[in-house]
Amino acid sequence: MTTWNLPTFASPFADLPIDPVAGNWTREVLGAIASNVLPTPVSAPHLLAWSKPVANTLGFSDALVQSDVFLQPFSGNQLWPGMMPLASNYGGHQFGHWAGQLGDGRAISLGVITAGDGSRQELQLKGAGPTPYSRGSDGRAVLRSSLREYLCSEAMHHLGVPTTRALSLIRTGDAVVRDMLYDGHPAPEPGAIVCRVAPSFIRFGHFELPARRGDTALLEALLRLTLRQHFPQWQDQPWESCLPIWFAEVAERTAVLIAHWMRVGFVHGVMNTDNLSILGLTIDYGPYGWLEEVDPAWTPNTTDAFGKRYCYGRQPEIAHWNLYCLAQALAPLLDDPEALQFGLKRYAEVFTETHRKFTLGKLGLPMQADLDAWLAELFRLLAADRVDFTRFFRSLMTLNPARAATEPAYWREHLDAHRYQPDQSTIQHEAWQAWLQQYLVLQDSVDPLAARASIQQHNPKFVFRNYLAQQAIDAATAGDMEPLGRLQHVLQNPYAEQPDAEDLTALRPDWASRKPGCSMLSCSS
Incomplete structure (x- = not known):
């Protein structure tokens, strides 16, 4: 029998208060950063795809990932020793309006490990069943949305865009009923689970919820933990000196992130404050899309089709608005909240400079x-x-x-x-x-060779176009994993010339301009 060297797990929230209620039903959770919750088992898990680069980073061998020892916990059927599954508690502004408590409605953290490269990495299952924050949902995810998140998060990493990663895509063997376009036509779809990986999944909304509730003790504890885990250079300084500087770094990271989105033509589709990372990572791949014909007003999200709040051209503005919401949440911790204005100013400065640099780089110009x-x-x-x-x-x-x-x-x-x-x-x-x-x-x-190098460096040859995603989804639903595997391979080298993959650079076909999943996407998963 093979003996596996399994990692040691820790809680992502260390000694922060956890919900004392043990039951798994939808409820308002007060005074706690997260709730303990077990994944819901599935009937017939099957590993559809996995990322070798992520597995290597984590220190997982190929043999382990392809074994039943991996399949069972990462489908939610059982736990490795030391795993401590929980769902975190946060709020957020959705489409510009305060939505109250939201939380991980279909995401369950398995815990934090020290990866093979020495980094801190949190492993999280998306689609592993209901949590206290599911708000009446089943906590599951369908294959189409799971495949899109799995492939796009890895594609973004290889594009050089800050992002969460994806370790595995597992089909559950169970059907999940969804109304894809919210038009009164629910239908069963194959279910799937993605294992997401990141140093942290803390969002702006994690700070907003305790601030809105007046829970200053939890707000302070969360901030101290965030500094200790991710910004240790400021962890022991008083709020008045470190908080404005930390907020400015979050703003700068966010500015660079949005500039990268604009550079590669990525549209997130649902930039609510609960979907922005304090580490400046792309997080929560839902109704995203890629610019095909240039249209600053284009949004892939059917829910946003009228207001176009989260369209391509407004992403820089919305990120600034979200940072303002985060600043409001942090303000009660400072005697002089005006000090946070520096961070908002830095966002504008860094975005403007980085976006201009990227755009000129795309043209081969200094x-x-x-x-x-x-x-x-x-x-x-x-x-x-x-x-x-x-x-x-x-x-x-x-x-x-x-x-x-x-x-x-x-x-x-x-x-x-x-x-x-x-x-x-x-x-x-x-x-x-x-x-x-x-x-x-x-x-x-400009030296011609330098110009050509700049153009290649800033402009990918291959992106995860919406119609390519849909073709891979259709094939995977029918049991054909070859298109997914081919896309995954090609998208690992998006700036390279790959002559045998020229068909993946084609203009969007006419059929894709009308097909759901290519031209119309929703938050349904």
Whole structure:
């Protein structure tokens, strides 16, 4: 019999108060950061996919992950010794309105381990059954949403975007009933569980809830624990000196995160305050999407279709608003809450600088000022002529400047290769030529090899497009895991040329513009 070297688990919340009520029913939980809760067993767990890089980081061998010893706890059927499952308690602003207590309604933490690389990592099951925070839900997740979270979190990591990770995707063998578009047509779907991995899953909403309740003792204890675990350089300093500095770092990390989202064309879709990480990680992959044709007002979330609060172009603004909500939660701990304004200012400064640097990098240009109007004109043209975001910027690697400057037909053909429904009668040729001429002038002062390297560094060739996700979901639902495995392999090297995967860079097919899961997504899972 094989003897496995299993990790030692600790609670992510150490000595913070835990809900003393043992029962697992939906309720308001006061004075506690989390509730103890066991995962609900499933009937026929089957490992569909796993991330070897994450497993290696954790110190899990290939043989362990592919064994029943792994399958049972990570499907929620049993626990390894020392695992201490719990669901955490937090609140949040949803679509701009205070929603009260929310909590982990379908996420159950298994505990924190010291990974093979020495890092602190929390392992969390998503879709493992109800918790006291499920608010009437079953706590389960369906295969389509689980596959999307599993693949996208790993794809984002390889894109260089700060994110939670995904260790495994397990099919449960049980059906889960969901009304995908909230249109009165519920249907059974295959269930699945994702194991998410991160140094911490603490969100802005963890601080908002005790602050709203006036529970200053819990708020202070949570902040002390957060500093001790993740920002030890400030853990022993008084609030008045360390809290504004810590908040400013959270703001800066958030600014860099949003700049990365904008760089790769990612739209989170549901930027509630309970979905923003204090570590500046992308967290909670729900109704997200990727820009195809450029549209600053595009949102993948059907719930947000009218208000477009969380559309691509508003993500920087919403992140700032969410930070303001976090500042309000922290304010009771300070004699001078105005000191938190520094963090909000730093967010604006860091985002502006980083976003400009990334955008110019996407064009192969060095950092420089006074180009904001020219950059804005580029995005206006891209949107007006329905140009694919990812393909256009990546294509600048192969653009021939001499031909572009002297052959209008060459530039038109270049654009048309990346446009949806190209129509020469609508393209804004004169405006494009004016923009192009300035671009070529700017390029003249840059070494061509450096420009090409910058374009490749900032512009992925492969992203997890919505229609690719749906194709993988459809295949996996039918029992075919090859598309998922192929996508996972290709998305591990998104900036590399992969000639045998050129089909994965294609413009969105016409059928995908109308198919649920490609053009229409909801929070349903």
